[in-house]
Amino acid sequence: MAEYKPEQIRNISLIGHGGSGKTILTEGILYTTGVINRFGKIEEGNTVSDFNKDEIEKQLSISSSLMNTAWKDSKGTAIKINMLDTPGFMDYIGDVISSLRITDTTLVLVDAFKGVEVGTEISFKYTKKYKNNIVFVVNKLDTENANFEEAVKQIKESFGNEVAVAQFPVDEGMGFHKIIDLIKMKQFTFDTTGKGEYKVEEIPEDLKAKAEDYHQNLIEAIASEDETLMEKFFEGGLTEEDIYNGIKLGMKGRKLFPVFCTAAVKNIGVRTLLDFICDFTESPADKSPEVAFKAGTTDEVEVKPDVNGEPVLLVFKTMSERNVGEFSFFRMYSGKVSAGMDLVNSGTGKTERLSQVYSMNGNERKEMSEAICGDIAAVVKLKDTHTNNTLCTKSNMVELKKIEFPEPNMTLAVFPKRKGEEDKMGMAMHSFHEEDPTFMMTYDTEINQSLIHGQGEIHLNTIINRMKNKFNIEVETAEPRIPYRETIRSKAKDIEYKHKKQTGGRGQFGHVVLTLEPTGRGEGFEFVDEIVGGVIPGRFIPAVEKGIVETMTNGVIVGSKVIDVRVRLTFGSYHTVDSDELSFKLAATQAFKKGFKDANPVLLEPIYNVEITFPEEFMGAVSGDISARRGKILGMETEGRLQVIKATIPLSEMSGYSSKLRSFTQGRGTYTRKFSHYEDVPKEVESRIIADYEKQKAEENK
Ligand SMILES: Nc1nc2c(ncn2[C@@H]2O[C@H](COP(=O)(O)OP(=O)(O)OP(=O)(O)O)[C@@H](O)[C@H]2O)c(=O)[nH]1
Numbered sequence: 001m002a003e004y005k006p007e008q009i010r011n012i013s014l015i016g017h018g019g020s021g022k023t024i025l026t027e028g029i030l031y032t033t034g035v036i037n038r039f040g041k042i043e044e045g046n047t048v049s050d051f052n053k054d055e056i057e058k059q060l061s062i063s064s065s066l067m068n069t070a071w072k073d074s075k076g077t078a079i080k081i082n083m084l085d086t087p088g089f090m091d092y093i094g095d096v097i098s099s100l101r102i103t104d105t106t107l108v109l110v111d112a113f114k115g116v117e118v119g120t121e122i123s124f125k126y127t128k129k130y131k132n133n134i135v136f137v138v139n140k141l142d143t144e145n146a147n148f149e150e151a152v153k154q155i156k157e158s159f160g161n162e163v164a165v166a167q168f169p170v171d172e173g174m175g176f177h178k179i180i181d182l183i184k185m186k187q188f189t190f191d192t193t194g195k196g197e198y199k200v201e202e203i204p205e206d207l208k209a210k211a212e213d214y215h216q217n218l219i220e221a222i223a224s225e226d227e228t229l230m231e232k233f234f235e236g237g238l239t240e241e242d243i244y245n246g247i248k249l250g251m252k253g254r255k256l257f258p259v260f261c262t263a264a265v266k267n268i269g270v271r272t273l274l275d276f277i278c279d280f281t282e283s284p285a286d287k288s289p290e291v292a293f294k295a296g297t298t299d300e301v302e303v304k305p306d307v308n309g310e311p312v313l314l315v316f317k318t319m320s321e322r323n324v325g326e327f328s329f330f331r332m333y334s335g336k337v338s339a340g341m342d343l344v345n346s347g348t349g350k351t352e353r354l355s356q357v358y359s360m361n362g363n364e365r366k367e368m369s370e371a372i373c374g375d376i377a378a379v380v381k382l383k384d385t386h387t388n389n390t391l392c393t394k395s396n397m398v399e400l401k402k403i404e405f406p407e408p409n410m411t412l413a414v415f416p417k418r419k420g421e422e423d424k425m426g427m428a429m430h431s432f433h434e435e436d437p438t439f440m441m442t443y444d445t446e447i448n449q450s451l452i453h454g455q456g457e458i459h460l461n462t463i464i465n466r467m468k469n470k471f472n473i474e475v476e477t478a479e480p481r482i483p484y485r486e487t488i489r490s491k492a493k494d495i496e497y498k499h500k501k502q503t504g505g506r507g508q509f510g511h512v513v514l515t516l517e518p519t520g521r522g523e524g525f526e527f528v529d530e531i532v533g534g535v536i537p538g539r540f541i542p543a544v545e546k547g548i549v550e551t552m553t554n555g556v557i558v559g560s561k562v563i564d565v566r567v568r569l570t571f572g573s574y575h576t577v578d579s580d581e582l583s584f585k586l587a588a589t590q591a592f593k594k595g596f597k598d599a600n601p602v603l604l605e606p607i608y609n610v611e612i613t614f615p616e617e618f619m620g621a622v623s624g625d626i627s628a629r630r631g632k633i634l635g636m637e638t639e640g641r642l643q644v645i646k647a648t649i650p651l652s653e654m655s656g657y658s659s660k661l662r663s664f665t666q667g668r669g670t671y672t673r674k675f676s677h678y679e680d681v682p683k684e685v686e687s688r689i690i691a692d693y694e695k696q697k698a699e700e701n702k
């Protein structure tokens with residue numbers, strides 16, 4: 001491949017709701033630019049981007065894939081375009097976020113019939129954080145019910161006044177192949193054979209007025225970003241050069257979100273979109289310096305996009321391939337790297353050798369002589385470097401800002417189907433976490449279960465499926481046990497227990513008197529030794545405390561941890577021969593259990609803060625369901641065309657929530673959740689939990 005300078009690179013991500021056509025548009029770009037000579041189809045499972053077995057089976061993208069190609073700008077300069085095609089299904093949001101973090105411009109695809117959908121809204125939110133330049137692409141304009149104006153109306157409602165139409169379709173619907181371009185003020189007539197070529201024509205008479213209207217709107221949008229342009233606009237209009245510069249400026253400052261037209265599957269509008277990308281979108285050289293930190297500190301330093309600077313790169317994704325090992329995908333923020341180079345992982349201080357540098361097209365890799373500042377590429381077999389690590393030089397130890405992945409909002413308990421595969425399962429899960437930081441596995445000692453956490457049921461099922469395919473490990477899942485807590489609401493005074501055993505030789509004797517009382521919520525456990533006159537010798541007192549702590553860990557009512565209790569040891573007695581630590585421990589255990597039951601014990605349950613995003617028409621269904629789950633609505637707000645409800649819901653009522661929410665919002669509702677606090681379980685629920693626990697205990701003891 002030709003040598004490029006940073007000015008000749010464009011880093012583009014494609015985001016948008018599932019099915020809006022991102023993968024096909026990527027395929028169209030690769031076909032148009034000659035990377036492939038057969039235009040793959042989703043239905044045939046032969047696109048460059050969706051190469052994973054499960055993506056082919058499900059006919060949708062699950063992971064992001066990196067592709068690259070080249071095109072020429074209007075001056076004839078070769079431009080390298082790196083593209084990240086991301087999944088639109090929000091369970092797989094992790095790869096959307098990492099792609100946005102390291103690309104400069106994002107194409108936001110909108111289905112011309114379905115308009116703005118939940119996935120469009122959610123993924124767009126992250127573009128604000130990573131300050132991506134935005135290009136809207138209204139795709140599928142060849143479908144029967146395509147409605148460009150309605151789609152634009154929705155885009156404006158959702159994403160604001162920065163939205164400006166840069167193209168409109170002449171003949172949307174089945175016969176779509178003509179586009180009016182409002183920057184060039186020409187009509188582009190595409191051939192209908194799929195080649196993607198087009199003729200430039202004058203705008204037909206009957207569309208001139210409409211084009212002029214749209215053109216004026218676009219010019220106004222461009223002018224309104226900048227005072228000098230505004231003045232010029234009022235004084236006599238903008239020149240072609242003003243318009244070109246204004247578009248670039250507006251895009252860069254996120255003040256202009258131009259809207260383009262495509263029918264990706266028919267390769268219509270793809271060439272003109274490529275032209276726009278090359279001429280108007282930012283190159284890595286145009287970007288402001290990256291704010292990073294001096295390694296191991298919070299001191300900010302700038303990493304300038306300088307090809308002659310010290311090499312600095314961020315690993316934003318890893319992928320393991322059976323016969324090759326682990327691929328690490330990275331973006332260069334400064335300097336350049338080539339095969340054989342040693343860099344340092346600024347998080348661990350360890351040296352890593354870049355044995356080969358690859359440019360990627362899906363799972364096809366090609367060796368590259370070097371990757372320069374701004375480029376995106378991959379290396380294999382780094383020893384101990386993962387997503388979010390920075391590689392740099394010893395003399396310039398910096399850490400680039402990390403990708404912030406969302407908290408998991410779905411948890412399942414897992415067990416291997418075949419006994420003895422626990423360790424193997426753990427290792428496989430760990431490798432999935434390395435590839436996808438939005439997935440995690442933990443072992444919860446409190447409930448004694450291995451748990452997997454992710455973005456939704458489908459996300460977790462995808463991982464389980466991949467585990468079976470890749471590692472031949474089959475697992476079963478269950479709802480995790482709920483980590484209830486037990487505490488008391490009143491005082492139990494002078495609870496006495498005497499542990500006494502006389503068997504043959506030396507006996508056992510321990511005698512304690514305890515008072516139990518609640519401490520404030522969150523204040524924890526307190527043990528107060530109030531023994532006077534040595535009625536219990538000091539050497540036995542730690543055993544008393546130990547007995548209480550152990551009992552608290554194992555629980556008294558339903559086997560859950562006891563919290564927020566103060567225990568006073570007020571009195572007791574001992575026997576000079578028979579007393580020992582064990583006897584006092586046993587006595588304390590029994591006294592504590594007895595006292596606990598007398599002190600108005602209650603069960604507490606974990607309550608989660610939940611934020612649910614959905615189209616307004618489902619308000620009744622969503623809020624009704626929250627009440628049915630014993631939830632409380634804390635607030636509501638609108639975000640664009642969506643409704644957001646903030647609520648608290650007990651964890652025990654959240655099983656299967658992501659699927660349920662999806663089913664009654666026609667797949668359009670999503671939610672996030674985070675642990676908030678513990679609250680009393682209502683009495684009627686409590687009796688059911690206790691009865692269940694006792695039944696289970698009885699069965700175990702059979
Ligand atoms: N008629 C028509 N169909 C299209 C167009 N673009 C894509 N499709 C079809 O729409 C379906 C979804 O396309 P994809 O490219 O997989 O959509 P995506 O946005 O990548 O979807 P996810 O990966 O699930 O996020 C496929 O059947 C495509 O062939 C288009 O412009 N017109």
Ligand SMILES: [Mg+2]
Pocket residue numbers: 022023024050060061085086087088
């Ligand atoms: Mg896709």
